[in-house]
Amino acid sequence: MNEVLIQARNLCMSYRTGRERIEVLRGLSLELRRGEAVAIVGPSGSGKSTLLNLLNGLQRPDSGQLRVFGREQADLGEDGWAELRRTRIATLFQDGNLIPTLTVARNIAFRAGLAGLGQHGGQALLERLDIAATAQRYPDQLSGGQRQRAALACAFAMQPQVILADEPTGSLDQATAQRVAPLFFDAIRERAVAALIVTHNAELARRCDRVLELRQGALSPWDSALSS
């Protein structure tokens, strides 16, 4: 069995807006092992983005246990989490999270530099993603799908051990999504990366080792027969 990189037990998380308290996660448990791809499906508002933000340390759970790379989340502190996000955990947000004042090529170099990597193979990544021609453009000069692929290139350039991806093919047409999907699975196989992929794309989900559904604050195996 491969090493467990992320282990969550009984995570609870709620938001407070005025007097209202929204309980989003209610005792969620998850294990993510090196070399596996896990897809998360679930209705809008079920807490998928919240879950990713707990696993990358941008938000803190109300209660429950979270171990990341063998360390308790409470012991990591802000600096520990920031270090993990720089070097080991890449998050692909829905909006791309590129730095608007840097070209695509410089975004990639910057991301790799933060992870301490001089060599990042950025141009080759852009070629594989079929956006080599955008290297010298700024993010606001790209289409939504090109931005999403540039963000993917940045994430891969930092050579992470864990990829947390929120709808990584959401802005791509079907043909492009089909070309981009193998990149995840190549990275997972070649570098024993663990990936947690939030997706509504059934084909992408089916290519993952496991598909879990987030519903009523907890995860359970997804029964695709019930959903189709």
Ligand SMILES: Nc1ncnc2c1ncn2[C@@H]1O[C@H](COP(=O)(O)OP(=O)(O)OP(=O)(O)O)[C@@H](O)[C@H]1O
């Ligand atoms: N900062 C916040 N303050 C208050 N409520 C929030 C906040 N962020 C999210 N929520 C609420 O928490 C719930 C879960 O939101 P979240 O974005 O995690 O869901 P999601 O499954 O990612 O949704 P989608 O598929 O639409 O992106 C929703 O009801 C949302 O309205």
